[in-house]
Structure formats: structure tokens, C-alpha cells
Amino acid sequence: MSKNLIIVESPAKSKTIEKYLGKDFQVLASYGHLRDLIPKEGAVDPDNDFAMKYQVQERNQRHVQAITKALKGADTLYLATDPDREGEAISWHLLEMLKAKKLLKNKNVHRVVFHEITKKAVTHAIENPGEIATTLVDAQQARRALDYLVGFNLSPLLWKKIRRGLSAGRVQSPALRMIVERELEIEAFKTREYWSITAKLAHEKQAFKAKLTHYNGEKLSQFSIENDDQAQATQQALVAAADGKLVVAKLEKKQRKRNPAAPFITSTLQQEAARKLGFTTKRTMMVAQQLYEGMDIGGGEAAGLITYMRTDSVNLADEALENIRQLISEKYGADQVPKAPRTFKTKSKNAQEAHEAIRPTLAQQIPADLKKHLTSDQFKLYDLIWKRTIACQMIHATINTVSVDLVCGSDKNLFRATGSVIAKPGFMAVYLEGKDDNKEGDDKETFLPPMAEGDAIPLDSIVTNQHFTEPPPRYGEASLVKSLEEHGIGRPSTYASIISTLQNREYVTLETKRFHPTDVGRIVNKFLTEHFTKYVDYDFTANLEDELDAVSRGEKDWIPLMRDFWTPFTKLIHDKEESVQRKDVTQEAIDEKCPECGKPLSIRLGRNGRFIGCTDYPTCSYTRNLNDDGTESTAPEIIEDTKCPKCDSDLVM
Template identity: 40%
Template sequence: MAKKTSKKTTKKTASKAAGRAASGPSRSKQSYKAGDAKGKDLVIVESPSKAKTINKYLGADYVVLASIGHVRDLPSKNPKGVKAPVPGVDIERRFTPSYEVLSGKEQVIKDLKRAAKDATESGGKVWFATDLDREGEAIAWHLAEELGINAREAKRVVFTAITKSEIARAFGAPNAIDVDKVNAQQARRILDRIVGYQVSPLLWKKVARGLSAGRVQSVAVRLVVEREREIRAFVPDESWSITGYFAMDGAKSSALGASFRDYLAKTDDKGKTPTVKAINAWLSEHRSIRAELVEVGGKPFDPKLEIDEIIGKADDLTRDGIEARLQRAEAAFASADAHDLTPVVTRAAELAGLIEIESSVDEDAEGKGPAHWRRSIAGVAGDNATYSVKSVETKRTSSRPAPPFITSTLQQAASSRLGFGAQRTMRAAQSLYEGVNIPGEGPVGLITYMRTDSTNLSGDALSMAREHIQKTYGEKYLPEKPNFFKSSNKDAQEAHEAIRPTDAARTPESVAKHLKNDEAKLYRLIWERFVACQMTPAQWDSTAVLLEGGVHPKTPVVFRATGRTLVFDGFYRVSGVPTAGDELVLPKLTEGDATALFHLDPRQRFSSAPPRYTEAGLIKMLESEGIGRPSTYASIISVIQDRKYVEQLERSFHATDLGEVVTDKLLEAFPNLMDVGYTREMESELDKIEEDHLDWIDMLQRFYGPFKETLAAAEENLTHAKAEVRPAPEEYRCEKCDASLVYRFGKNGRFLSCSRYPDCDYACPCDRRGRPQKAEFVNVRCPKTGRPMTRRTGRFGPFLTTVLEDGESQDVGIILNLDKKGHVTAPSPPPLETDLPCPTCEAPLNLRDGVRGPWLGCSRFPKCRGRGKWAELDDKKKEQLEKQLAAHMAEHPIPIIETLDGDPLTDDKGKPRQNAPTIDQLVLEEDPRESAGSRETQTANA
């Protein structure tokens, strides 16, 4: 059962609570007026917006207050004099946790205690109506602990939707706080705390300061890193297709050929050629069809090169293994004649009717394996080939609607269809769940609870959907029986419901004007999926046509054309028809009909590398592998980006050098912890604590013993990342001494260094592919030296630095930061050191002038984050320090950052000027010092 824990109320900054730090969009402070709860029941929820919605249904006999998320958590650091490996967890005493009230929540707890006392002393009850998942149960338990209420005697109510009927049902059948669910949450929190606090320091010693590891986040990074390496090791297969275009009217075929070629060559004002939809429309207009060559002389036509049969499978995804594989591919396709499929394809094209054939081959330096040689075969369709319809086969097929949303599929759909990130999706969903203000009705909860892995729908929900479908769309759109869906996750909690609207009659159109833009878009997505999932399937007529003929009757060729026509839209009536217009509509054909070839297109094709994970794809992978749970997907995605282990480029995740190095080190040290199967098993163990009464302390002990031994071995044996050196390609040479270069790892990731280091100190940044990156000059003048500046990228993103001469110290120049929009900002003036001691470490406090006025911070930041209390200083001391600060600021004014021509980029406060160009607009194509020298020479010669 949940342990009694030591309770410490502290005013020091505590760590962020696991899970949601605050529930819902509202973060407004609330205050309790003494006596308000007398003679009433007290209901405690997480957020003010949820409190407002619930209060509407409960009425005047209840007072509803919000905890504003978690109120207690494990402390972020040990008390003075205590050296425990994991703050807040006494590992030696069976993992006993010590919780403390979160900084800023002291008044919340005080108000809730006063309200609970007023309610209970006057005969009222205290109800805990926090969310229905583990985090919500844990919040309820922590609140009960603080209020002195026994968890097994507490009035705990849960509901999947904030509606009048759901609230009435929940308050009519309260339960005790689910201690098993609380224990599962405690076990996860302590497990994550152990890994984070004991593995992260190892990374500080073996990779770089400030890094972090996480039980789940590190495995998620591993997935991205492994996909990155699969892409790096990928060498494509080669295949060929021959597409034929046939006219139903043979007399027009010769004219159609020229007309079609002209049409394909057309471009729009953006330089784009016709789309598939446009080509299909052209073919339909000219009673023509497109078909693929599938058979030559009675044998399947499928010319291909499978690369693994030539160079072996990609079993070794280490850097050495990938390099060896790419070298084998390069050797296998060193000659344009190697593994050439064009003779086979050319012969097939001739038999199909292609004449005046020309073939060419171009070398692609970037292409790997067969893609190193780009081949083409072209010609015109001759009139010596005849074709007729060999067979026509039409089948009626159906498409069933998708299940209603669960957390992961909602995040995936919002990502792919709306471009929302997981955090953005969950913020909008939280608002829709907790309640939005509808004029005349007040706050209304529009959707059910948004953290769920169940596709289950209640009987009321099914009846509501069916009634709406029958009334709005008619009988033919309503199936005989409701549609039921099996959850893809075997561990799904079927007692929960899928994400759905609370009232199907509230159409997206009827509520849109009352919602914020994101909320309206997400509500439409949820509403459409819910209603569509209870509608009839869509019906298609799928047709396959075989055309037989060619040049030689003894060696016939066969083309296959396919198309489908929507016969009945079914659930598409609500969700919309996918790929509308991309389907080829075939003309009416019968066996024996003559057709005429007017265009042939042989085309070399290459298989695609595995796609990089998008947010939607990574969430899908996490779910399928059993990593994390609905409540954690968004935070996992956020954390791995915040830590700079992965970055999003064009909505796809790329592993950074830092992410790869950290993953390699963790795999070397903790193969079990980094194993996907092991992580899945740990998630299953946590589920068993909640559902099967598994002892959570025994579970932690089984984990910690082997983990402690592995950690000790890693401390002893793991080498430092900076000690590892790899040779760079021979063509990369040191610009100072012409020696070979090597790859090293530094605080900003991988870079190129002279192999003679430390005798030669040449170093150069490199791009993702390991190629040297030359300095990128920008049109910004260094305010300290007057020299040009260059753009560089570090662990925390791009910045500008002064161009230094050989042998000059970094102190000569200056670093300028960029804001989120890419504008240059001026450096802040240095802080004023005072004679006041830091309350945490006793080092001198620095005085700065902030947006809200003067403030005091430790001079040892970031090693110490102690803060002084300006408001508590006496007036005389304040006046003295303010005078010193004013003199200090006058001595160190904020510089105005300018372009090389003297145009100001920042204002006198160091902020970007209005309409200032971004750094991308300030990039120069050449070293401005060279161009300036060239201009001076030209002037002198003149």
C-alpha cells in the first residue's frame, strides 16, 4: 500500500512534479474566503476551469476549489548535510519517499485545509474529483495526506466527461482513493528519479556536463538514433517500370501522343509539372487509360536489383559497419556497366511498341549503389503495336471507418492533418475536456477525458451517435448494429472510454465561434471521427483491366490498368473521401475492345530509405513498442528535443551528434535499461501494480540490485567520449599544416580536428554528413572589435561570434545571441557584484536590473541557483545598491548592434529593432574582408 511519508513544507524551489504541473489552460490564482465552505461539501479538482464547469452542475451546496495541478513532489536536492544518491528516496529503507510541498503551493494547501475544516466541522464532506488516470489519483492521495484524510475513507469520484449525467453518476457512487493506482504512480516516479539522478552524473563524467538520462526518454532517443543509422546505411534497390498510355479511339492515337508529351512538359507559375489528379483528368477527357507492363512473353516483368544480395545485409549499424557497407556498395557499382538492367528493359519496351529508342546514363556523385548511375530510356510509341482488352474484372469492395480516437491516435491525426505538436494537441484537448464557455449555458465540457488507450464507447455514447446519424444522414448511413472496435494495445484499460464529444448534437459548426482556433480544429477532428466510426462502410467498385498485344504475336506483352469508383460514400459523408480525384476513372470496357498505344514511359526507380520519424510516427512507434503511456507521450517528445538529443527539421526528427554519442554510451553501459523489450516489461510491471496488486517495493528492489551493479561497472570502465577519435576521409586536410583530419567530440557535438593535435590546434565544425563547414560570414559588425562576425551553432542553437586572428584569445571578441525568430540581440551588461552573501552557498550575490526591477542572484550561477530577497532589504541598503547599479549601468551601456555599413539592428535596450532583418537575410556569400580588400585594390589601380 502507499507509504506514509515524511512531509516537509518548504519555501525553497522544489522540482517539477511528474506529469502535469498544472491541469488545463487556466493558471489563475484562487483564494478561499473563510467560512465559504461552512454547511457545504468541498470538492477538490486540479484546475480552476474544471472547477467552474463542475460547480455549475453541483449547485450551491458545494464549494469547488482547484489544487492547480500537483501540490507535492520529491525534492530536487538533498537537505544540507545529507548525501543520498537519490534526493527524496531512502533506498536503504525500502525506497521510502519523502515529499515536500511544491514552491508556490503553500497558500493553496493553506486554503484547502481551511476549506476542509469549515466543511467537515459543519457536517460537510470532502470530495476528491481529480482526473481518472494515475497522475490524477496521485494528486488526490497527496491532497488527502496534506488534509489528514485517510485515503481508504476518502470520497473519490471519477468521470470520463464533465456533463450533468456523468457528475450525478460519479457523486452517487463514490469510491476510496485507489491505493494500487497511487503505488503504480509512486513506483514510476521513483524509478524515473533513480535512473535520472544516478545515470545523468555518469554522462557528466563521460560525455559533457549538464546532460541527462531518462528511463523512457533515452529509449525514445535510441529509436531515433537507430532510424538515423538505418538511413545512413541504406543503399537502394533498383527496379524499372514501363507505363503505357492507351486510347480507346485508335484513329486519334498518333495525335494524342504528341499532345500528351506536350501536356506533361507544361509547368505552372511555380515550375511544377501536372499532378496525378490533373493527368487523370486529362486521360478521362481524352477517353484514355494508363496501365503498367506486368508480363512479357508469358513471364512476369519485374526487373530489379536487390542490393542485399549483392553487398550483404545491413546487420552492423555501428559507424565502422555502415562505412564498410557503403564501401562495398561503391565497389560493386564502380563501373556504369555493372549490374546494368537497361538491356532487359529496352528489349521489353521494343516488344511493347517503343521505337527510336535512345538511352543515356549520368553519374550521380551523391547516389549510393545503383543510384550512382541515373539511367534513362526514351523513344516514341510506334504504330506497329496492336492491343486489345484481354479481361475486365470488377469487384465490390468496402472501407470500414477507423476506431474513435485514443490519446496516441489523436496526437498522430492532429500532427499529420493539423500540423499540431503533441503538447499543442493536449493543451487544446484539456480545454475542451475541462469546459469552454457557451453563451446561455456557461462552461460546458465538450469531450471526454483525453488521456486514454481504450477504443471502448459507452452504451449512452453509441445511442447518441446512432440517433444523430439517423436524424441527420438517414437510415442507409446507419448500420444494423453498433460498430465495436478492439483496442490495438493489449494493456488498454477498457473501463475507460475513447475520446469523443460529450454530445453529438453539438456539431463543429455550432460551437466553432465559441472556441479558440486550435480548440475548434481539434473538436472537429474528434467529432468527425466519433460520428464516422458508427456509420456504414463506404462501397467501391474496383476494376482491373488486362490489355494484351505488342509488336510480335509470338511474344505478347500484357499491361494492367486499375481504377476504382466510389459507389456509396458511407462514413466518408462525415470524414471526407481520401485521395479524392487521385483515382483513375476507367472508361467502360469489354473483352475484345481494341485500344491504341500512344505513349510509353520506361522509368528507373529506386526504393526509398526508411522514413524519419515525424511526431505522429514516433508516438505510433512508442505505443506499438509499449514504451510510455497515454499521459507521457507528449512529455517524452518534448524532453528529447529540449535536451538537444533530437531536432525537428521539416517536421521530421533527426538525431543530433550529442544524441548519438549519449545513446552509444548508454548502450555500452546499460544494455538492459536501453533495451526496448526491457522498457516494455517495466511498463507492464507498473500496470500490474495498479491492476494485479503487485508489490511496488518488491518491483523496485528487483530493478535496483542489478542496476546498482551495472552503474558501478560503468563508473569504472566506460571511456570518455572526448577520448574517442575517428579518422576523417583522406580528402579533408588541415588548413594549417596539411595533415590528415580526425573526428572528435566536444561540448557542441562532433567536429574536425588536426590529427597532429596538440602540436597543431586547427579545428573546424562539420555538417551532418561529416563534411567541413566553412565559416558563414554575416553582415554584422562586432561591437567590441569592429570586425565581421560569423554564424556558428552550439548545443543551444545558433549564435554569432567575432572573427579572430591566429593566436588571439576568445576574450578579444564577443558572442551575440539570436532570438527565437532569428533576430540579433545585444549582450546584457555584466552584473554588479554586491557584498551580500548568497543564502544557499554564501558566495557574493550579483545585482541585475530586470523587467520587474532589481533582483539578486548567486554569482556562482548555474552551479548555484540561490536568490536574494530584494524586497526584504532595508530602504537604506536598497538606495545604496540602486545608486551603485545606476553607475555600473552607465559604465557598461548596452551596445547598439549594427551591420557592416552601420545600419542599426538593435535598440538602446538591446532588443531587435522593428523590421530588422533576420540572420538568414544577413548571410554573406564571401568573406567581407576579402571583398573589401579587392575594392581597395581596384580603387588604388584606378
């Protein structure tokens, strides 16, 4: 029997670690959380300081038995779960269970933490053990209790007021609000026409274009030219004034530097993987977990390829920096390494200095060399992480820009041409940060021919261009994660589950990589924003996250925080249970009369989405599809307050 027992979360992680340690160590996996709140009312007791009732999850019974059996023959227990709030909670739960079984007598118990699964990191952690951070456990308990209390009290209210099977969550509901509000913005958007005017110039070295910026002495704004007639009149006047040429009035050259982006944290990895690889947040975190936990990379050697993937810190360890700088010098040249390592400022006040950014465990493990040992997804994500990490420690890029103002007839009419050339690519030779919604970056080169003030450039033509303003784009995974982070809603480690929950509940659908709210999602959001305004408010949600972070730092006690939340919340639940009528939630008045009885029509929610129906139902049974022009009555008729005796769904005529 091994004298030392080490507990980690996953079997993949246990296999990697077991290869680093001798036969005196046995490594077992807990397979995630061993126990959770009992799945019924009373799991959290607000009247007893929010005492929580747990049970071992059925699927984990055999893992508990395996750990219990192994511990009997061991002298020392090492709790080596992940270095974050969830990992701390898993270790604490296991410890509490073992204490209850009286299995810790004469046993040494240690908490060990490492941020990468390498032999050096694991050995160092075991040689320098610590204790469970109870403040992290308190923060996790508070989060779990809050989520339970919101879900277990608000969801049944949605069942009564809208339909069965719905749910609301502390963090998912503000995220839903974000998606619905964007959709309403798009629907309310009024397209506006505007025109621009471009000169095409036939320079002997290279043709180029210039855009009209001033006309008749006035600087043009976006809507200065609003219609075709105005555009044509302006174009004709300019052609006449130009007399076949534009004259260079001013030429301005500048050189600017562009610095690399910081190494990845959880949220930026999720955003970039969505933009560049088309990965969902869930897929990104799953693949990152595999890279972190380790795999065979040849010669029977298992290795964790990246550091821990749940982090808010952009720090890089001194040893890692040395390693990265050495690789840059060898692979790209000594002139590509800045004099001193680059440092980046961590935005999150909750990020721990001991934590690092997401980086390769060894810079010398070049993606191309590992490709044959990795799956396609693993290679793509590792390649992304490796390039971002290397680039962040390279020299800046140098970009030469030139702006040319050209006179058309008189200095009251000005065209401007701009060009940019990457003089020294620096880090851009390795990695460029992605952008949302196809906004053009300054990495796109546009060349202009050599010119001097006073030069007359032959004019090829002056053309008019029609444009229309566009509504804001719907959220994709990358832009939603970015917005959640900017608003302080949730934490990066929870974004994947937030998005999955919204999709699983059919509150949103993902079409062409953009989120669209469903009819049910709209109704749920309307109910929550009208009746639980505070609890879907972005600032309230963010402040609560900050308070939970303060608990994890030991600056705040979790029980008073729970009381402050629960007292007004439970009162509001009871008030709304009595005061809100189902028809007020599921029906929306419209300015139209029923063609059959003359009573007002309303938009109503049925099993297959929203439809238009008569408010005098059941006396009048007129219905039609929401998008019909009123000539057909094809939508299903929902029988109010009556459910199917077999499946409890709405009954339709």
C-alpha cells in the same frame, strides 16, 4: 460555509463543475500535483524499501492553504481528480497531507470519478462515491521512483563522460535511440536505380494508362529493368510487337467494403492531429484538456465538450451510441446507420472497461454550431473528434474495383490497368483516416472506360520511367508516436513530455516537421547503447511498462519490481564510472592521418558540435570542420579536461 468540498486539478474544471452543483458545494483546484520528490539525492531510499521523501511545491503552498481553510468548515471531502494514475496519485498525496495535519477527524472522505464533465456525469459520480485505488497510486509511485533513480544516477555520469547539463531518462533514451537509428539507416542507405514501362491508351471514351507486368513470359519485379539501355530496348520491342494496339485479355471486377476506424484513444488522437492539423503532441493534449474541462457555449452555460482525453479504451457507452446513431439518422439518413452499433476491440490489456474512447459529450453539439464559442485550435480538434466519432458508427463504404490485363503482341507481354470507384461512400462522406508519409490510399478514385475481353484498344505511346529507391523517411510526430506505441515504450499520456524533453535537451531538432538527431544526441545515444544496452533496449523498456501496468491492476507488488531494476542498474553505474574514459565516448577514430604530424585523426565533440582533430593533442593542435575536405583548419580547438571558471563550459583555443 459549504458543507461539501470538492477538489479537482484545474480552475477551469472547478468553474464548470461549480455551475452544476448548488451552494452546498465548494469546488477548489489543486493546480496539478501539490507535492513532489525533494529535488536532491536521497529522495528515494533503495535501502529502506524505496521510501520516498516529498515536499509541497513552493508554487502550490497557497493552494494547500486554501484547501486546508475550506476543509475546516466542511463535513465531506470529495476527491474528484482525473480518472487515471496521475489523478489517483494527486488525490492520495492530498489525503496524506491532510492526515498529517490531522484535519480529517469527523470528516467523510470520498473518491469520485467521472469521464466527462457534464451535469449528469458529475451528479452521478457524487451520488456513487468510492475509495482511492491504491494499486494505481503504487504504479504511479513506482514510475516516479524509477524515473528519479535513472535520472539522478545516469545524468551525472553523462556529465562526467560527455559534457555537463545532459540527462538520460528511462523512456526518453529508447525514444532517442529510435530517432538516431533511423538517421543511421538513412545515411547508410544506397540508392538503387530501377525503371518501369507504361502504356498510354487512347480509348474513345477516356484515355488511361497501364503498367507493364510481364515481359517475354516473365513476371517483372521492381529491379527487372535496371538501366536506361535495358528500358529503351524493352520499350522498342514492345512498340514493334503492339502494332498500334493492346488487346483486352482479362477483365476482373470486384466489390469490397471498407470499414471506419475506431474512435480516438490518446495515441490515435495525437497521430491524427499531427497528420491532419499539424499539431504537436503537446499542443494536442493542451487543447484536448481545454475541451474536456469545459467552457461557456452560450447562455452562460459551461460544458465539457469531450470525454477524458487520456484513455486506452475504444469503448463507447450505450447511451452515447444511442445518441450518435440518432444524430446520423437525422443528419445523414436512416440508411447510413448500421443495423447494430459497431464495437471495436481495445488493444491495451490495461484499458479499463469503465473508460471510454475520446468522444463528444453530446453528438448533437455539431462543430459548426459551436465555432463562435471556440478558439481556432479548439474548433479544429473538436471537429476532428466529432467527425471520427460519428463516422465510426456509420455504414461501411462500398468500393468497386476493376483490373484489366492487356496483351501486347502476344500473351507473353502483359500490361495491367486498375481503377476504383467509390460506389457508396458511407462513413467516408464524414471522415477519412490520415496516413503517414503521403502513401496513397484507396480513397483516391481512378476511372477506367467500359471494356470487354477481346477489345483492341488504340495505343498512343509506350514510355519509360526512371525511378530511384528512397531511404526510410525520418520520424515526424505522428510516426514517432505510432512507433513508440507499437514498441510499447512509454504510455500515450507521456508521449508529449518525451518529445519535449528530447527537444529541450537539444538531442533532436524538428526541421520541416521531421526529427533530426543533433551531434550531442548521437553521442549520448552511442554512450547509452554501448554501455547501458539493456536500459535502452525496446523490449526491456516495454516489459517494464507491462510490469508497471500489472502493479496498477493489483497483480504485482511495486517494491520487488523496484529491487529487480535497481540492483543490477546501480552496479552498472559504478562499473562504468570506473571503466569508461571520456575520450572513448567523445572521440571516434577515422581512417585518416594528421597532415601536420602524421598521427591518426578522430571525430571529437566540441561545444558547437562534432569536428575532426588530431589524437596527439595537446602536442599537435590540428583541427578542421567535420565536413571540410582537409584544406582548412577552422574548427575550434577544445582544451581537454579544463573548464571555464565562470560558467563551467568547455574552453576553446
